[in-house]
Amino acid sequence: MENLKSNIDRYMExxxxRMYSHLLVDIAHELGIKGQEAYKFADKEKSNFSKMLKGERSLKYDFIIPLEKIFGISLARLLYEDAYKLPAEKGNVPFNKGFRYYAYLDDPKLYKDEFDVLLTNDGKSILTQTDEFGKNFLDYVVEYHSVNGVxxxxxxxxxxxxxxxxxFEFRKDKGITWIHFENGIEFARLVASMxxxxxxxxxxxxxxxxFTNGHYATEDCIFCQDEYLEIMLDNDDLFNxxxxxxxxxxxxGNIGRRKKQVDSITYRSINPIINNCLRYALKHLDKYKHKAIDILKFGINYNRRIDGEVDFNDYYVCNELGGLKNFRNEDYYDxxxxxxxxxxxxxxxSLINRLLEFNKLK
Structure with missing residues (x-):
């Protein structure tokens, strides 16, 4: 932390x-702590802050954005060995607004006016950038609960x-960007909380x-993961x-258009995740028995209705998600x-015994 202390001292000047306690008050203000509470915050944090400057403990994560805003520079520059030696004019320190800044403020106007035009040096979207911690914008949306960012x-x-x-796929102005995001469950919790x-x-x-794959592939798929299914079962609106x-x-796609001679197919169905939810609820009846009963009661009526619409012998269940197809073609019916x-x-x-079973592909 020697570099950080030298740079903090330089930019404080x-x-x-004048004093670290004053800096801590400024940090408190950036964190939304006002009045006398800001001074109480500074008094409480001064010992830990001093230990951080001595290298005895790490920088508090909550302090990163406030320090960047106060000094007008990124943390990466604060950690740079010779940053404090670089010439800079008082009151005119350039502030490189990175995506962490936007996620922290979570201001719809800033997203609209500034975020979209930010590009890296190679012309790629800011969405693909990572910072000095290897995190991207989605990571900070989750960390700061940036609902406006979502x-x-x-x-x-x-x-x-x-x-x-x-x-995750992003589409804008006919361009497509894909980002692999390991924190998909926490992001799902954030979106569900909205x-x-x-x-x-x-x-x-x-x-x-x-409808693209005909299945949910592997257990790595989020729609198969226990934590995701619990989000669906615990949130009444999502469950309904x-x-x-x-x-x-x-x-x-190109192959599908040539084969079907159409640009798209419109299906009408219940949510394909419903049988995954039922499967998980049945395995955890101690917690989700009432949800399992709700799905089974729905299924008793729904399966009978489908049976009344088709010739039972012509249709079969083709996968573990309950996809129903006709033996004569490969399109999903329901x-x-x-x-x-x-x-x-x-x-x-007793409810399971009342559930109409369709033929299964052997």
Whole structure:
């Protein structure tokens, strides 16, 4: 931390900040702490801050953005060995606004006016950049709970989880960017906390992967992960959305367009994740029995309705997600409710026994 101390001392001098306690008060103000509480904060933190400057403990993560804003430079520069030797005029220290800054402020106007035009030196979008910690903008959206950032990415870039290994797609001005994001579960929790079901289901598009791949690939897929299924089961609005029958337009790729002679196919179905939710609920009846019962009761009526619309002998269940197809073609007709878990609960077993089973492909 020797470099950091030297640089902090230098920039304190440039900014006319005489004491570390004064700097801590400024940090408190940046954190939204006002009045006498800011001075109490400074008094509480001065010992730890002193230890940090001596290299006895690490810099508090909450202090990074405030220090960058106060000094007008990035943390990367503060950590640079000779940064404090570089010439700079008092009150005119250049502030390189990185994506961390925008996620921290989470200001819709700044996103609209500034964020979109930021490019790296090679002309790539700011979305693909990583900082000195190896983190990207999505990491900081999660860390700072930047709900306006989520909405901005949805409205302007059409952010959508597309493929089996937690890869997010961004589309803007006919360009497409893909980002592999390991923190997809925490991002899902953040999006779910916004209480906007349509937004959540647009970003975590369980229809696309199903109708494109016909399955959810491997256990690495977020739609198969326990934590994601718990998000769906614990949030009543998200849970209720899995029963909705809605149109879903699947746009064809080049091969699909040549084969089908159409640009897109519109399916109408319940949410393809419904059987994953049921499977998880049945395995954890101690916590989700009521949710399993809700799905089974729905399935009893829904499967019977589908049976009344088709010739039973012509259709079969083609995968573990309940996809229903006609033997004569490869297009999906619908999704039905299936059970492939053994349970000991009598009430649940009685409902399972009432669930109409379709033929399965052997």
């Amino acid at each position: 440039l900014k006319g900040i 909405r901005y990415l949805h409205d302007e870039y059409g952010i959508k989880l597309k493929w089996s290994h937690n890869q 209480n906007d079901v349509e937004l959540f289901n647009n970003i975590y598009d369980s229809y696309n992967m199903f 959305s899995i029963f909705e029958i809605k149109p879903y337009e699947l746009k064809m 999704i039905i409710i299936i059970v492939d878990v053994e349970v000991n609960d009598d009430e649940v077993k």
